[in-house]
Amino acid sequence: MIEDLREIGRSIIVASLIYIILIILTQNYVVKGKSMFPNLDDGQRVLVNKFIYFRIFSLDNSKIVIGDKFIFGGPKRDEVVVFKSPQLFQKEAIVKRIIGLPGDWIEIKNGIVLVNSKPTSENFGFTSSISFDEKMKVPESMYFVLGDNRNYSNDSRLFGFVSSDEIIGRVWVTYWPFSEFRIFG
Template sequence: MSENEKDGQRPLEEEQGSDPPEQGETAWVERRSWQWPPTSPEVSQGRPEGKSPESDPPEHDAPPPAPASPWGEPVTAEPPDTGPSPASRLNMRRLAIDAIETLLLAALIFLAVRLSFQNFRVEGVSMFPSLQDGEYLIVNKLAYLKVDLSALDWVPFFDPGDHPVRYIFGSPKRGDVVVFHSPDRPERDFIKRIIGLPGDTVSIDGASGRVYVNGLPLEEPYVRGRTQCSATLMGCGPWVVPAGHYFVLGDNREQSTDSRFFGFVPEESIVGKALITYWPPEDFGLAPNHSVSFAGQ
C-alpha cells in the first residue's frame, strides 16, 4: 500500500494519456485538457482481482457524480442568496434619503426660528403692571428688519429713491414694547416702551408728571405712578430725539431706569419687539404693545 493510501488521499494523474492503474489499486481521476464546453472527468473505480463484472452493483444504484468545474474538479453547489432583494435595498435607500432630508429641514427650521425669535425673562418691576417680575416672553427679532435698496441700483430702470433703506415689516412705533442692549452694559438687556420717535420733542411736566410729545400730552392708561423728572440726569426736557434714536420709558415710572437717566436708545441697540407672553400660563397672550394716543384726540 502506498503512502497516499495510508493517508487516505486520492492520487491524481497529472498528464493525459498515462497508463491506467492496475487492478487492485485505488481510484484515480483523469484530468483532461481544456475543452469547451467542459466535459465531466472520467472516474474509474478499479475492481479488486478475482471479482467478475457480474458482481459489480448495477449502474443505476451508483451515486451520481458531483457537478464538475471547467478544470475537471468537483464543485459544491452554493446556497441560495438570502440577502435583501434589489427592491428592498432600493426602498431602504429611499427611506435613508427621506430621513436625512427630514433632519436637514428640521435643522433649517430650527435655525430660522432661532434667528427670528428669542425668549426673555423679565427681571424687576419697571414695566409693572404691564409685565410682571419673572414673566417670560418671546421677542420678534425681525420686527424692524431693514433692507438697503441701493444695492439694486444696477438693475435697469430701478430707482431706490432718496431713502433707499426701507423697513420690511414696519418701523418702531410709539407705544411698542422693545428689548434693547443697556447703554452702559451691553451684555445686559432692558425692556421699555417707546415714547419718542426720531425728530420728536419730548418733555415732562414736573408738577403733574405728564409726558408731552411735540407739545401734546400723552394719554397713558398703562402707567403706574407719576412720571418724575427733577431728580433724573436728563431733567425734565424738552429733548429732541436725534435721527436713528428713540426715547423710552418704563410703565412703572417711579421705579424705572430709562431715557430720563441714560438718554436716547440707538436703533442698532434694539434686539426686537415683544410679541407674546407665555409664562406663567395665566398670563399667556399678546405682549402689551399699546398704540399711544394724545389727550383730547
C-alpha cells in the same frame, strides 16, 4: 423600512429648518425687575421678534452698509422693545416702551408725558409725579423709552436716547409662566 427612514429623515430636516429660522428671527428674553409692571413682571419670559425691525442694507465700495430704513417700518410709539443697554456697567438687554420717535419733542410735567406738546394716552401703566422740565427733541435714528412703572424704571430719563442700532426687536409674546401667556400687538 427604507421608506420609513426617508420619512424620518425628512421630518428631521424640516424640524431643523424650522428651528434655524426661529433662532434667526426670534430671541428669548427674561424680564428683569419691576420697571414694566403691570404689563410685564420680573422673571417673565418673552419671545422677541428680531426680524420686524430688519434694516435695508446696500453695498458701497464692496462693504455692506446698514441703512436707517426698515423693511417693515421702524419702531412705533407704544411698542415694547428689547434693546442693548446703553449703560456701560450693564451688559444685559433691557425691555421698555417706545414713547418718542425721531423728531418728536418730549416733556414730562407732574407725571404726565407730553409728546409734541400733547399728553400721551397712557392706560398701560403707572405714572408718577416726577417732572422732567426740559423739553427734548429726539434725534434722528434715536428713540425715547420709558418703563411702564415710572417710579421703578431706569429709562431714557436716566440714560438718554436709545439708538436704532441698539434695538434688538419687539416683544412679540410672553410665554412663561404659561398662565400669563399673551400676544403683544
